[in-house]
Amino acid sequence: MRKKIVAGNWKMNKNLQEGIELAKELNEALSADKPNCDVVICTPFIHLAKVSEIIDHETIGLGAENCADKQKGAYTGEVSAEMVKSTGAEYVILGHSERREYYNETPEILKEKVLLALENGLKVIFCIGESLEQREKNQQNEVVKAELEGSVFNLSKEEFANIVIAYEPIWAIGTGKTATSEQAEEIHAYIRSVIEEKYGKETAENTSILYGGSCKASNAPELFAKPDIDGGLIGGASLKCADFKGIIDAWK
Ligand code: PEP
Numbered sequence: 026m027r028k029k030i031v032a033g034n035w036k037m038n039k040n041l042q043e044g045i046e047l048a049k050e051l052n053e054a055l056s057a058d059k060p061n062c063d064v065v066i067c068t069p070f071i072h073l074a075k076v077s078e079i080i081d082h083e084t085i086g087l088g089a090e091n092c093a094d095k096q097k098g099a100y101t102g103e104v105s106a107e108m109v110k111s112t113g114a115e116y117v118i119l120g121h122s123e124r125r126e127y128y129n130e131t132p133e134i135l136k137e138k139v140l141l142a143l144e145n146g147l148k149v150i151f152c153i154g155e156s157l158e159q160r161e162k163n164q165q166n167e168v169v170k171a172e173l174e175g176s177v178f179n180l181s182k183e184e185f186a187n188i189v190i191a192y193e194p195i196w197a198i199g200t201g202k203t204a205t206s207e208q209a210e211e212i213h214a215y216i217r218s219v220i221e222e223k224y225g226k227e228t229a230e231n232t233s234i235l236y237g238g239s240c241k242a243s244n245a246p247e248l249f250a251k252p253d254i255d256g257g258l259i260g261g262a263s264l265k266c267a268d269f270k271g272i273i274d275a276w277k
Contacts, residue, residue, distance in 0.1 A: 067088035169212065
């Protein structure tokens with residue numbers, strides 16, 4: 026059975042003290058009222074080690090929002106997958122559209138990052154999704170297929186078992202414009218069919234596919250009720266404990 030997951034992506038929003046406060050609040054809230062799904066918080070690098078000490082890892086998983094495409098060495102300012110892992114983190118988000126667009130992360134770079142993350146024992150939340158222009162031209166299926174082929178379909182079946190897919194239509198990220206549950210289900214089912222073609226039915230059925238893009242407590246229940254939507258990757262609404270918990274509770 027595939028996992029139901031709600032993952033937060035804090036992005037570049039909280040300083041260290043604010044991040045610690047949020048992690049403490051969330052840890053308390055979820056210790057008191059256990060979630061019915063896996064919960065992951067993906068934080069900036071600077072928060073990882075401290076947040077790792079605060080959270081109960083049985084209840085909340087920890088992830089980074091990026092890692093380097095190089096193993097080790099003279100790469101000033103970079104943070105390797107091994108370093109991420111050493112903080113106690115279990116996940117890393119790779120392929121987010123903001124990194125593809127603002128930091129020119131190509132499919133080849135992402136392929137390297139994915140391999141290094143897996144080699145270092147991290148699970149990867151791999152983001153895919155089309156732009157508004159591509160959606161208007163009805164190219165969403167070919168876009169997500171190419172993104173999978175470009176960076177993760179080189180993996181063996183065993184390696185692919187450590188990949189969580191996040192479908193995030195770029196036009197829905199941070200815009201308040203959510204894909205309808207029907208639009209999301211349609212493409213999630215397509216993504217699962219592409220995974221089945223590549224790795225077979227069992228792997229496809231076991232792969233968690235999250236929806237991301239202006240997901241909030243009010244629309245999460247409808248999205249999560251769809252058979253191929255296994256949870257959410259949450260940006261803005263992961264920055265306040267009550268908002269994030271409202272989405273987690275959609276699985277109850
Ligand atoms: C994201 O960037 O991963 C995301 C889903 O953002 P938001 O929830 O703010 O749209």
